[in-house]
Amino acid sequence: MNAEIISVGTELLMGQTLNTDAQYLAQKLSELGINLYYQTTVGDNPGRLKQTFLHAFSRSDVVITTGGLGPTEDDLTKETIADALGIKMVLHEESRRRIKEFFGKTGLVPPVSNFKQAVMPAGAVVIKNDQGTAPGCIIEKDGKSIVILPGPPRELIPMFEADVMPYLDARSGRVIASRVLHIFGLGESLIEERIIDIVQAQTNPTIAPYAALTEVALRITASCRKGEDPRPLIRPVEEEIRSRLGDHVYGADDDTMEKVAARLLIEKRMKLAVAESCTGGMVTSRLVDVPGISASLVCGIVAYDDSVKTGLLGVPEAVIREYGAVSAETAEAMAKGALKICTADISLATTGIAGPSGGTAEKPVGLVYCGLATGYGIFVKQLQFSGDREKIRMRASMYVLDMLRRELLGIRQL
């Protein structure tokens, strides 16, 4: 079964909105085992939309449109598609009632223009929208399906998951499963070198690497006929890859480094303190993103000014004078100080030069010291990161969180 996406909206063609809907739908279609061969973006222009729709309808089994369901005059997706298919538009009474109720909650009277959103192609299955006033719909014609959805992701995603996914799943003959492995500390080319023979020997599952800023993700995708389970095809390939890449594989699927580290901390009932300079709260903030971290995270101190490093964290003034605020010695003293004043079991520290200014020949922009202390010892690593201020801070945060993961797992540090 082949599908095609048409994204409707002049704001997309002006570059004002990033088309995340297309990526979301592409992922979901892939999970459903439905081939997606084309995605087209077109503006709020009935002529070009009609032409694009008819072209898509002629070559695909399923056409999914997003956007153009708003209350204003230039929102014309439903009307244009109905016109192209020779279907009349009729008032959908339940949608009209829902729009009235939606405004009722806010205490406002709905503008007349909103009721345009309750007028639907005759015979369409209407998809209700709990997050807004624009219902979607599914039209069936000539054995093909047209799915019409609103543009805002907070409306589109719940509607797709509640109503469109089950509908498409019932029509699809195949099923796909994916497994993503998250890898830190090995570049894309080194990873490829280690696993190239596995990649080349496989057609089902397929293996594809994607390099992100601070990690590489490997996606293993298997497909099979409906009723069968694609996951047993993935397992042996995943195991072989893991044995080649070792402890560089830090997680799978939805894992992030902070989730993995936080999970280990919570499991081991360890109390953590964080002392940050160049990362400026990013390490702590990433950990706080993980629900349940309050059981383990005692405190984070952003010791941005040297007076805080000496006053609050107890870094000796002589250390900063002699070695500088960006030094292995200061990172060590920061980690020690955080451990002590927060009475934690383990602590992390970062100090470095995030730029754009402040670098010297001896201590260039991107130089970062990452430290980790426990009651048993202290470990400090000197690193040289590339990129702008934000990238350096992200890379340093990732590195120090991996140090924490490695310490908690009792495996070697990089």
Added chain:
Amino acid sequence: MNAEIISVGTELLMGQTLNTDAQYLAQKLSELGINLYYQTTVGDNPGRLKQTFLHAFSRSDVVITTGGLGPTEDDLTKETIADALGIKMVLHEESRRRIKEFFGKTGLVPPVSNFKQAVMPAGAVVIKNDQGTAPGCIIEKDGKSIVILPGPPRELIPMFEADVMPYLDARSGRVIASRVLHIFGLGESLIEERIIDIVQAQTNPTIAPYAALTEVALRITASCRKGEDPRPLIRPVEEEIRSRLGDHVYGADDDTMEKVAARLLIEKRMKLAVAESCTGGMVTSRLVDVPGISASLVCGIVAYDDSVKTGLLGVPEAVIREYGAVSAETAEAMAKGALKICTADISLATTGIAGPSGGTAEKPVGLVYCGLATGYGIFVKQLQFSGDREKIRMRASMYVLDMLRRELLGIRQL
């Protein structure tokens, strides 16, 4: 002049990569005054790519492709387009030399497959790539232009800006300018109500609102013939909008709330301390994203555990016992404590329930207290935010940074 974008890559149609290139190019074409009517994504499939290209070439003056220039066998954009146009592929000696040099820097010998990247359509203007091994090119045929660029944004963006923009600018007859106003504390519908008459009265400039998670952006776009300046068309409209929305307009163009607040802090030579609980370092981290903030930011304390609130920040135990860690009284004491122990001129504090658990009927998830203290007084605001853990943290961070901005400007708090 009409342009069209073709994004090539199976990873886009699988949803593994978000198509940020399309948005970037859309923005740039808009700035150049070039109409973009279509953007199509197609996989690494020569048949479908050829068909899509020929369709685009028949209806647009400029066709820009991204992706499919890699060294592997399924990277076929150049070859497919040359085939569609009846152009031969020839080795481009300078590109071959550059690929060799590129690998030389890394100390590696280039795989033979990489030299495929030096084979270009005959007669094309080659665009060099300083960030990778895939050169791009511009082909002119039948008075139309085809621009072929690699997919990775870190390669595409510098190539587009150095070589493609000047080329397209020379061919475009119009010029566009945009101004974005950033608005906090007013919803999209309230903004529309206040300015609807201005929006409806305008065709040049046009005014379009875009609601993001924590703000609304209003884009004012004017166009005129080349050689004229579109900016004087924007100015009176911007002034009228500012007069209607008042101090809710916190910045323009690339401004963010943290940039605006940091700029004011640095100008006024004020020292800032931040005490965070529910936001968990996000406020500090956002400020640290701004270069130069080290002149003003003394320290940030993430007092996640109550022991840190009492021990480090000096929140009286009785306050936490009587009112709870999430209370106006605790926010006030946190702000006071941060001001004192960091010897700062101004301090911020947040305490709240970010969820997903921890909420009660009396103190539901999303309840946040934001505090601000100076030597002259303390101000605390109780807020109820909606959304998941991350959204609540982002909304609270934005709010407290706006409190800082308002204090530094000497304007009323919301």
